[in-house]
Amino acid sequence: xxxxxxxxxxxxxxxxGGKWRAVILAHLKEGMHRYGELxxxxxxxxxxxxxxxxxxxxxxxxxxxxxxATVPPHVEYRLTAEGASLAPVLQALYDWGQERAAxxxxxxxxxx
Amino acid sequence: xxxxxxxxxxxxxxxxGGKWRAVILAHLKEGMHRYGELxxxxxxxxxxxxxxxxxxxxxxxxxxxxxxATVPPHVEYRLTAEGASLAPVLQALYDWGQERAAxxxxxxxxxx
Numbered sequence: 001x002x003x004x005x006x007x008x009x010x011x012x013x014x015x016x017g018g019k020w021r022a023v024i025l026a027h028l029k030e031g032m033h034r035y036g037e038l039x040x041x042x043x044x045x046x047x048x049x050x051x052x053x054x055x056x057x058x059x060x061x062x063x064x065x066x067x068x069a070t071v072p073p074h075v076e077y078r079l080t081a082e083g084a085s086l087a088p089v090l091q092a093l094y095d096w097g098q099e100r101a102a103x104x105x106x107x108x109x110x111x112x
Numbered sequence: 113x114x115x116x117x118x119x120x121x122x123x124x125x126x127x128x129g130g131k132w133r134a135v136i137l138a139h140l141k142e143g144m145h146r147y148g149e150l151x152x153x154x155x156x157x158x159x160x161x162x163x164x165x166x167x168x169x170x171x172x173x174x175x176x177x178x179x180x181a182t183v184p185p186h187v188e189y190r191l192t193a194e195g196a197s198l199a200p201v202l203q204a205l206y207d208w209g210q211e212r213a214a215x216x217x218x219x220x221x222x223x224x
Contacts (some may be wrong), residue, residue, distance in 0.1 A: 005220045006155055008209025009138040009202065010131055015212065016205075019125040026121040043118055085208065090121065092204040093128075096197065097120025100127065108117045 015060065016089065020045055020053045025083060026090045028063060032078040062086070127172065128201065132157055132165045137195060138202045140175060144190040174198070 005011045016022050020042075027033055027041050038050060045053075054077060057063035062083035068074040079086075101108045117123045128134050132154075139145055139153050150162060157165075166189060169175035174195035180186045191198075213220045 003218065005209075005213070005218065006153070007135050007138060008207075008213060008220050009135050009205045010156075010209070011213055011218060011220060012205040012209035013131040013134050018130070019122055022125050023119050023121050026119060041118070044122070085211065089201075089204040089208050092201040093121045093124040095120075096201050097117075097122070097124035099197065101117070101120060101123055106115065106117065106123060108120050108123060 012089065015062070016086065017056075020049060021057060022090070022093060024050075024053055024057060025062065025079065025086060026094060028077060028079045028083065029087055029090050032066075032076045034074070034076055038077065057083070124201065127174075128198065129168075132161060133169060134202065134205060136162075136165055136169060137174065137191065137198060138206060140189060140191045140195065141199055141202050144178075144188045146186070146188055150189065169195070 003014075005014075016025065023042060023045075024038065027038060033041075035050075035054075038054075039045075039047065042050065054063060054065070058065055061080055064078055064080050066076045066078065068076075097108065100106070115126075117126075128137065135154060135157075136150065139150060145153075147162075147166075150166075151157075151159065154162065166175060166177070170177055173192055176190050176192050178188045178190065180188075209220065212218070
C-alpha cells in the first residue's frame with residue numbers, strides 16, 4: 001500500500017527524517033566523507049546510531065557508500081543525485097539555524 | 113544548562129521538530145487559520161496531537177493564538193515574526209516534497 005500524504009511538507013519530513021539524517025546529509029552536501037570524518041563532525045551521535053542512519057539513507061537512495069576494497073579499508077560516503085537534490089532544503093535548514101543561534105545566543109560549535 | 117549544538121542544521125531540526133510541527137507551520141505560513149481549518153487540512157493528525165503541537169509551537173514563540181473571547185468562541189492561529197522567519201525553510205520543504213512526489217508517483221492530495 002502506498003502511503004498517501006496530504007501536504008508535500010509531510011513527505012519531505014518523512015524522507016529527511018529526524019535530526020541525525022538531516023545533519024548527516026548536510027555534511028555530505030559539502031563533499032565525500034569517510035566514516036571517521038563523519039564521527040568527528042558529529043560528536044553527539046553514538047557509533048551505533050550513525051551506522052544505522054547511514055544504512056537507512058543508503059537504502060532510501062540518498063547516500064552512496066563507496067568501498068574501495070583496500071587493506072586497510074577505505075570507505076567513503078557521498079550523496080546520490082537524489083540526495084543532492086535536497087541541497088536547497090539542507091541550505092535553508094543551515095541558514096536558519098545560524099540566524100537563530102545568533103539571535104538567541106545558543107552556541108553552535110565547530111567540532112573540527 | 114544551555115544545549116550545545118555542533119551544526120546549525122541540528123538546531124533547526126530541534127526547533128521545527130517532527131512531521132506535524134513542520135506541516136502546521138507550513139499551513140500557517142499561508143495565513144491565519146482557525147482550529148477547525150487546520151484539522152481539515154491535516155486529516156492524518158489526531159485532535160489531541162494537533163492541540164499538543166499547537167501548544168508547543170506557542171510555547172516556543174513560533175505561533176500566536178488569538179482568542180477574540182466571543183460567543184461562540186473564535187480562536188485563530190498565526191505565525192509570530194520568529195515563526196515567519198522560517199518561511200524559506202518551509203518553502204524548501206514544500207518544493208522538494210512536490211518534486212519528489214512527481215518523481216516517485218507518491219500521491220499528495222489536497223484535502224480541501
